[in-house]
Amino acid sequence: MAAQKRGAFSRVRECPPCTPKRTRGEFPSTPDIAVCSLKICAACGIHNPGCNESRHDGIHTFYVSKNSHVRYAEKHYGEGDGSGTRVMNPTTIVYLDEGASIQMETVQIRGIDSTVRKTKIVCGKDAEAVVTERLLTHGKQHAESDMEIELNGEDARGRIISRSVAQDESQQVFHPVVVGNSRCFGHVQCDSIIMGKAKIESIPAITANSTDAQLIHEAAIGKIAGDQLLKLQTLGLTEEEAEDTILKGFLA
Numbered sequence: 001m002a003a004q005k006r007g008a009f010s011r012v013r014e015c016p017p018c019t020p021k022r023t024r025g026e027f028p029s030t031p032d033i034a035v036c037s038l039k040i041c042a043a044c045g046i047h048n049p050g051c052n053e054s055r056h057d058g059i060h061t062f063y064v065s066k067n068s069h070v071r072y073a074e075k076h077y078g079e080g081d082g083s084g085t086r087v088m089n090p091t092t093i094v095y096l097d098e099g100a101s102i103q104m105e106t107v108q109i110r111g112i113d114s115t116v117r118k119t120k121i122v123c124g125k126d127a128e129a130v131v132t133e134r135l136l137t138h139g140k141q142h143a144e145s146d147m148e149i150e151l152n153g154e155d156a157r158g159r160i161i162s163r164s165v166a167q168d169e170s171q172q173v174f175h176p177v178v179v180g181n182s183r184c185f186g187h188v189q190c191d192s193i194i195m196g197k198a199k200i201e202s203i204p205a206i207t208a209n210s211t212d213a214q215l216i217h218e219a220a221i222g223k224i225a226g227d228q229l230l231k232l233q234t235l236g237l238t239e240e241e242a243e244d245t246i247l248k249g250f251l252a
Contacts, residue, residue: 039071044088046112048080055087062093064100072104078111085113092119096127098153104129108143109136109251117145123184125153133162134251137170137198148177151184151213162190165247166198177205180213188217193224193250 048054064070078086094102108115121129129149137143149158160176178186188204206215224246232242 036067037069039073041073041075043075043077044090045076046078046080046086046088048078048084048086049082050080050084051082052084053087054080054084055089058088058090060090060092061095062102063095064097064102066097067099068097069100070102072102074104074106076106076108076112076115078113086111087114088112089116090118092117094121094129096121096123096129096156098125099127100124101128102130104131105134106132107134109134110138112137112143113139113141115143117143117147119145119147120150121148121158122150123153123156123158126155127153128157130159131161133160133164135162135164135172136167136247136251137165137172138167139170140168141170143171144173144175146175146177148179149186151178151180151186152182154183156182156184158184158186160188160190163192163251164190164200165193165195165251166200167195169197171199171201173201173203175203175205176217177207178215178217179207179209180215181209183210183212184214186213186215188219190219191250192221193247194221195223 044056044058046054046056062070076088096102119131123129131147133145135143147160151158158178162174162176164172166172174190176188176190178188180186186206190202190204192200192202194200200221202219202221204217204219206217208215224243228246229239229242232245233239
């Protein structure tokens with residue numbers, strides 16, 4: 001990935017000698033990585049011991065060429081005993097060529113006071129996008145996540161899996177969207193655990209612009225079941241330990 005004025009850009013190209021000739025200007029002038037498979041891990045952290053806001057806005061754009069595959073993990077962490085807020089606003093944009101794929105994992109567990117995540121993936125013919133999101137907020141933290149997968153090519157596939165936990169007085173807003181513009185398959189699944197005085201708003205949406213598009217969405221919000229806690233407590237765990245065990249398993 002090469003740093004640019006407004007973020008980081010990557011282009012993954014099909015392995016030679018199979019790389020087709022491309023028309024000049026088809027992709028922006030970005031570095032070429034001549035591999036069929038690539039794994040990228042972006043770990044972003046904020047340490048704020050002061051009283052002012054500390055902020056990180058990461059902008060990432062990927063161009064994945066024909067038959068290439070990317071695994072992308074993005075993990076956020078914040079710490080610091082100061083009164084200043086820790087803010088992260090990541091934007092990730094992905095363009096998938098024919099037969100290309102991306103498996104994207106985003107993780108943010110505690111530490112970030114405010115975040116607005118924007119993700120957009122555009123899928124060509126026979127391309128596949130899978131996005132897995134894990135989020136835990138506590139205190140008075142606020143998190144928003146806007147995800148959109150456009151299934152433009154025939155037989156394109158897209159899936160969004162979101163799991164979150166909101167504790168104390170934190171707030172979460174999810175807006176996952178899948179748009180089917182051709183013969184394709186899309187699935188959105190959002191599951192959240194709500195605790196204390198937290199608030200969660202989940203707004204999944206599916207849009208079909210083709211009679212051959214197959215799109216599904218599911219959303220569930222609920223508290224930890226009492227029988228689950230009781231079962232773990234009978235095994236010798238305290239209520240707090242049982243609760244922590246359930247949350248770790250849910251977000252695993």
